[in-house]
Amino acid sequence: MSSQQLPRISAGQFATMVTAGYTGLGIFYFPRDVVSFAGRAGIYGLWLDGLVALGLMRLTFRLSRVVPSETFSGFAPELLSQPVGYFFDAFMVAYHVALAASATVLISMVLGNIFLPSTPIWAIDGCLTATSAYMAWAGVAGLARTLQASYLPLLILSTLSISLAATSITHPELLVPSAHVAIVPLLEGSYRQFMIFLGFQASTTLYPFIREGDRVKAERYSMFGLIGIVVAMTFQYEVIMGVFGPEMVSTLRWPLASAYRIISLSGFFISKLGTLLIVLWTIVVAGFLSIRLWCAAHDLSSLMRKMRPVPYGWALGLMAAASFGFALLFPNAKVADLFNERWLVPVGLGYLVVAPLTVLGVASLRRQRVLHLRTLAERGKEYRSP
Amino acid sequence: MTKRLTRWLAAFLTLATLTLTLAGCWDDIPLDRRTLVLGMGFYPGPTPDMVTVYFSFPTPTGLTSSNGAGSGGGGGGSSPQFSSVSGTGYSLSQAFSQAQAKVGRDLYLGHTVLLVFSTKLPAQQFKLLDNAIDRIGTLDKTPFVAATSAPWDTVVSVKMVQEEFPALYYEELFSCPRCTQFALGTRLWQTSTRLGKSGVDLVLPQLSPTPQGPKVDQVAVYRDYQYVGTWDHRQTTDYALAAGKSRKSSLTFPDHWHATFDAVADKMQLSASARDHQVYAVVTLHVTQTLVTLDTTKENAQQLSVLSRASSQQIADRVLKILELSQKQNVDVLGVGRQLSWTNPTEFYRFKNWHEEYPHVHWTVHCIVRINKMGDTK
Amino acid sequence: MWPFSRPNHRRKTLPKAKGTRRKPPMTDAERAAQQLSENISTAEQTLVDISPVNTTLLTDLLTETSTLQKRLESLAKELQASGSVDTFSGSVELAYNRLKNTIGQSPDVILRRFFIGKDVQVPALMAFVDGLAESQIVDQDILTLSQEYDQAYRLTQDLSKAHQVVHDSVIAPGHLTVETSWEKLLIKLTSGNAIIFIEGCPSVLVADTVKFPARSISTPTTERTVLGSQEAFNEIMLTQMNLLRMRLKTPKLHFDQLSVGTLSHTNIAIAHIEGLTNPSLVSAVKQRLSVAQVDTVQTGQEVMPYLTDRSSSLFPQIRRSERPDVVARELALGKAAVLVDNSPFVLIMPNTLMDFYQTIEDYVLNSWYATLERLIRFLGLFLGLLLPPLYIALTSVNPQLLPTKLILTIAGSRVGLPLPPVFEVMTMWAIIEILREASLRLPKELSTTLGTVGAIVVGTAIVKAGIVSPLMIVIITLTALGLFTSPSYEMAVPWRVLFWLLVTLSYFLGIYGIILGLLAILAHLASLENFGVPYLSPFGPVKPRDLKDSLVRFPEPMLTKRPSILAPLQTKKSSNWNQNPDPSPNLQKTRQERWDD
Incomplete structure (x- = not known):
């Protein structure tokens, strides 16, 4: 396929995909970690996370701008030398799969607990993975459209539900964050909570697919998306705090699920609207998963390009199977929780700092090479893309 | 070639999924x-x-x-x-x-x-x-x-x-x-x-x-x-007033023109502070009242002001009494300790056991009464 | 690649065009030889098949052989005379023999020999298909005038130009063309034209005598409207063109004609507005139709796979309409339409999912009405698609979502029922589908009775018998009605199939299954593209401008632009909407006078 036929996405679609690429994982735990460490000052932890994420996102975009018409996994081996580049590629594939598996386990455990107590977890996992793989099958443009079309109704329903939960706020004084801030616990809490923002590195794979001329706009939109997410999270934080109070929040396993589960409507066909919304969050997780699978499949193709080209469909199937298999290894929600805390957060944060800095450093040294790579990509070098 | 293989794989997966799903009924219990x-x-x-x-x-x-x-x-x-x-x-x-x-x-x-x-x-x-x-x-x-x-x-x-x-x-x-x-x-x-x-x-x-x-x-x-x-019922009425959960209580004033009120207490504000190991709790109640009976045919401004002062006094007394009972039984029904922990966590966590402290809380009860309806006059 | 691109795989899967016109031209000798060898091989095959004692077969063989001989003779003579098998030699006798031995054996083909001129007589031959050709034209405008022509000597002055004289001065039909190739002549003949051979003239006159056995223009039956136009297309392409032309009088309205079908030679016209419709769309439609290799095109359905990007999809991508106003409206928006002869339905392309939920009624009445109608259509779709799966999910898998009182009512209505909800749904759905199919096939008078009686009797009886609960009857009725709120008939089909997917998923995974199913459907819809136009637009990709005429319809003054997704050459559709008209002095005066009233 020549680069002319590369599917293109608009700036809005890019921002939607990048935004859908995080929040899928940490959303159910939020704001337990910040609150249990920082108490009523937890909101500062969220804002700090948001700021850090914004900075790292800018850095990631800088990385993509080095060779804008090629994915990071595509140009890493050429720019950073083959061993380092392939290491990064392999790391990205593995990390996407790990994130996908962790998110699958999380939603399956929540659903398995609340909705489908007798259904085996593998079935819940498997159906979700299969659906996500099908969503990713359509390729980047199809996936972007699916996400765009499915997020609007979800947004309306979530707003409605969180507003309904807000009517149960019994302690309005809790809405004002405390002035007593203990720095070390706050930092620790926000470090753990950073899980919400893990995953926007999908942008390095998505970047070359943005329509020419839309890239600056796409970056800006993604930043707005991040700010929007932080604002939405702030609302959610306030509602959960105002309803439960800090002591209770730190004991809840899934604060968001609990917040939704206090909603009870009378005089409507569905009385437990909040409980229904928990299932609707499947859409968010499926979006998150499909982006992970798409990126992983794409990066896998880049990784294997030299050795043996893998068609997109096969790579996608392989990645879905890997994610599903990995998810099966988690026996319960607690193990997944520990895995996120001990591995996903530190490794992900480390990667988000190390990769852009390495690339930007090397790029400033090997200017000729960068120029060569840019022109090479523009001349219609092949992408093994959907 | 790849296409055909993909198709076979899809067929296989569909079949496998179908078999697996058909094998159990899981959560489907009519x-x-x-x-x-x-x-x-x-x-x-x-x-x-x-x-x-x-x-x-x-x-x-x-x-x-x-x-x-x-x-x-x-x-x-x-x-x-x-x-x-x-x-x-x-x-x-x-x-x-x-x-x-x-x-x-x-x-x-x-x-x-x-x-x-x-x-x-x-x-x-x-x-x-x-x-x-x-x-x-x-x-x-x-x-x-x-x-x-x-x-x-x-x-x-x-x-x-x-x-x-x-x-x-x-x-x-x-x-x-x-x-x-x-x-x-x-x-x-x-x-x-x-x-x-x-x-x-x-x-x-x-x-x-x-x-x-x-x-x-x-x-x-x-x-x-x-x-x-x-x-008991009387104490519960007082508790409901104190917690701002009273919906249909009635207050009578035999000494003041035999007046009777329907009182709704639906808002309670609690604030707690600590100074020198002494906890001060302020309860502010907002009560709206409807005048139900009065032995004069028409009410006047002076009567209303007397009545509103009297009812405010009565409610405050009753609330204070039930709060003192709660201190005697050592049950923090309003959550003074929790309030303190939110507004002044350092002070709160200085107390090892809140239940040792609660009986010594110093209460202040404000009651703001609004008589908003006169009832049907003749 | 955008817009109106063709995905790669299409090129691979499509067979290379190999029509006779596309092959390198054969020499005539080769052609003759081929014909000969074909005939001989047919004869050989017949010889192999016959048993040595069967005399009937032998007789048949002899007849066949003599026919073959005659054909070969006439071909050989033709070849001798004109040097080509396909070109008319100029000899009426030869033409007569050739026609007589081939198509002329059919009783509806009339071969009429006559002379042009009263005094000087030039032999001529006319062929036409009885019934397809207008006999009045044939008799009065061709035969009579030819035979009474008194200056026939002008023909003999230069026989090779004789057709010109006949064309200019003798016969009267309005539409006359000249043709020399036999292959084309025969197709013209079978289309209803009269062909006239003149002795010594190599050019053959083709007179348009086509008489269409046409249905009158009737009211549309599939897309009814209360206040709109009551005209529908009929089967004749020419009428279709006329009806469109009446609505779009611009000279820019073009009909590009081509013929598809190796047997049917169906005329197909691609309608578009030049300077408005994106030219890449028009050329893509033309290109896709020109490579179509089918033997017959009867309903228009045959060419659909060539026009759709993913013909295996459940969802219809080409919209069919029998309403000229709908087609004219869509053309004016920047779409292309394909008119198929003998089918009263015009194909419109490209389409989005939303297009299938729009009717002309939405534009006949104001935007409030249109918005309400559209929302109701989607409510119908959601009820139809989701009610039974939700019933299964909420009563069997996730009962905690329903209010306690409702669940007690449902539980009460289910006491003693032998079947689980999923089988209740299946039973009732089967009954409804059978009733629907039966009432569709039966004559109109019977079907209404059967539908009503069947529904009422079966419904009451099955509840009385204790097989399904009364609630189920309500649900399934709503479902059956809901799915048919879609204005286009073909749109109900995919949902009726997907309904089963959702029922199955809800049976196993409850609400979770339904959500996964809906996500998969959404992903499929999002992956569909038709001539480069995303099927799910304006929702995915989000097109704010097009959203104004989607689930809701904004008032006309706000719809000033054509859908952006069609990439028309002219974006603006209307302007200077006079929202606050400045009253004319006279009107102002009258108004002022009335203020006191």
Whole structure:
């Protein structure tokens, strides 16, 4: 396929995909970690996370701008030398799969607990993975459209539900964050909570697919998306705090699920609207998963390009199977929780700092090479893309 | 070549998924194979570390008579409208399994609307039960929680004024705060925010079945998980005023023109502060009143001002009295400690045990009265 | 690649065009030889098949052989005379023999020999298909005038130009063309034209005598409207063109004609507005139709796979309409339409999912009405698609979501029922589908009775018999009605199939299954593209401008632009909407006078 036929996405679609690429994982735990460490000052932890994420996102975009018409996994081996580049590629594939598996386990455990107590977890996992793989099958443009079309109704329903939960706020004084801030616990809490923002590195794979001329706009939109997410999270934080109070929040396993589960409507066909919304969050997780699978499949193709080209469909199937298999290894929600805390957060944060800095450093040294790579990509070098 | 292989793979996967899914029925249990538990009662078991759990559910007769025909069937029919099974064990799950063995259908807890705890339940059992209930996935956080000193059979077989299942009756009662004298309904999640949390204690409405029908006009107070006592109707009225949960109380002033008021106290602000190891709590109540009777034909401005001062005084006195009683019993019903922990955590955490501190809290009660309706004048 | 691209795989899967016109031209000798060898091989095959004693077969063989001989003779003579098998030699006798031995054996083909001129007589031959050709034209405008022509000597002056004289001065039909190739002549003949051979003239006159056995323009039956136009297309392409032309009088309205079908030679016209419709769309439609290799095109359905990007998809991508106003409206928006002869339905492309939920009624009445109608259509779709799966999910898998009182009512209505909800749904759905199919096939008078009686009797009886609950009857009725709120008939089909997917998923996974199913459907819809136009637009990709005419319809003054997704050459559709008209002085005066009233 020549680069002319590369599917293109608009700036809005890019921002939607990048935004859908995080929040899928940490959303159910939020704001337990910040609150249990920082108490009523937890909101500062969220804002700090948001700021850090914004900075790292800018850095990631800088990385993509080095060779804008090629994915990071595509140009890493050429720019950073083959061993380092392939290491990064392999790391990205593995990390996407790990994130996908962790998110699958999380939603399956929540659903398995609340909705489908007798259904085996593998079935819940498997159906979700299969659906996500099908969503990713359509390729980047199809996936972007699916996400765009499915997020609007979800947004309306979530707003409605969180507003309904807000009517149960019994302690309005809790809405004002405390002035007593203990720095070390706050930092620790926000470090753990950073899980919400893990995953926007999908942008390095998505970047070359943005329509020419839309890239600056796409970056800006993604930043707005991040700010929007932080604002939405702030609302959610306030509602959960105002309803439960800090002591209770730190004991809840899934604060968001609990917040939704206090909603009870009378005089409507569905009385437990909040409980229904928990299932609707499947859409968010499926979006998150499909982006992970798409990126992983794409990066896998880049990784294997030299050795043996893998068609997109096969790579996608392989990645879905890997994610599903990995998810099966988690026996319960607690193990997944520990895995996120001990591995996903530190490794992900480390990667988000190390990769852009390495690339930007090397790029400033090997200017000729960068120029060569840019022109090479523009001349219609092949992408093994959907 | 690849295309064909992909197709085969897709076909294989579809077939495999189909086979696997068809192999089990998982969660698909039709309603007629479920026993819809509407109320659960938790009572002490034969030994102190055991618990007896009652599950109350409508019988098929009850279901069909509730459907369509409504009250046409009549309450005193030959077969009962609802039934209960019980199970005893060291934990909720043991009791549940035992009860499950007594019914042929799946005991389904997703529609439980009422959880009743016996006042005789030991604190340790209560704690374990609270934890266990929190872990039931199908049970959400919205059922109402109540206490009772009566045995389960009398709680559920109480004569109903309206033709209804007892659990549903209580649910309706609690979920309509304006329909009752006090808005005492406490949902499970509200219970969880108080149970076992430092600086606040649990207050539950107490169900007392009487020959005339069910009565909910008392509250049971707890210290942590320990039942402390029951406040009678008068005390409950005062508590409701103090907590801003009074909906239909009436105040009379025989000395002032025989005036009577309907009072609604729906807002309470609590603030707590600490100075020199002394905790000061300020309770501000907002009460709106409707003038119901007066022995003069028309009210005048001076009368109203006297009456509003008098009622403010009366309410404040009553509230102070009930708060002092709570200090005597050492139950922090308003959550002064919790308030302090939010506004001044360093001071709060300086107290090792809040229950040692609570009896010494210094109260200030403000009562802001607004007489907003004069009633119908002649 | 955008817009109106063709995905790669299409090129691979499509067979290379190999029509006779596309092959390198054969020499005539080769052609003759081929014909000969074919005939001989047919004869050989016949010889192999016959048993040595069967005399009937032998007789048949002899007849066949003599026919073959005659054909070969006439071909050989033709070849001798004109040097080509396909070109008319100029000999009426030869033409007569050739026609007589081939198509002339059919009783509806009339071969009429006559002379042009009263005094000087030039032999001529006319061929036409009885019934397809207008006999009045044939008799009065061709035969009579030819035979009474008194200056026939002008023909003999230059026989090779004789057709010109006949064309200019003798016969009267309005539409006359000249043709020399036999292959084309025969197709013209079977289309209803009269062909006239003149002795010595190598050019053959083709007179348009086509008489269409046409249905009158009737009211549309599939897309009814209360206040709109009541005209529908009929089967004749020419009428279709006329009806469109009446609505779009611009000279820019073009009909590009081509013929598809190796047997049917169906005329197909691609309608578009030049300077408005994106030219890449028009050329893509033309290109896709020109490579179509089918033997017959009867309904228009045959060419659909060539026009759709993913013909295997459940969802219709080409919209069919029998309303000229709909087609004219869509053309004016920047779409292309394909008119197929003999089919009263015009194909419109490209389409989005939303297009299938729009009717002309939405534009006949104001935007409030249109918005309400559209929302109701989607409510119908959601009820139809989701009610039974939700019933299964909420009564069997996730009963905790329903209010307690409702669940008690449902439980009460289900006491003593033998079947689980999923089988209740299956039973009732099967009954409804059978009733629907039966009432569709039966004559109109019977079907209404059967439908009503069947539904009522079966519904009541099955509840009385205790097989399904009364609630199920309500649900399934709503479902059956809901799915048919879609204005286009073909749109109900995919949902009726996907309904089963959702029922199955809800049976196993409850609400979770339904959500996964809906996500998969959404992903499929999002992956569809038709001539480069995303099917799910304007929702995915989000097109704010097009959203104004989607689930809701904004008032006309706000719809000033054509859909952006069609990439038309002219974006603006209307302007200077006079929202606050400045009253004319006279009107103002009248108004002022009335203020006191």
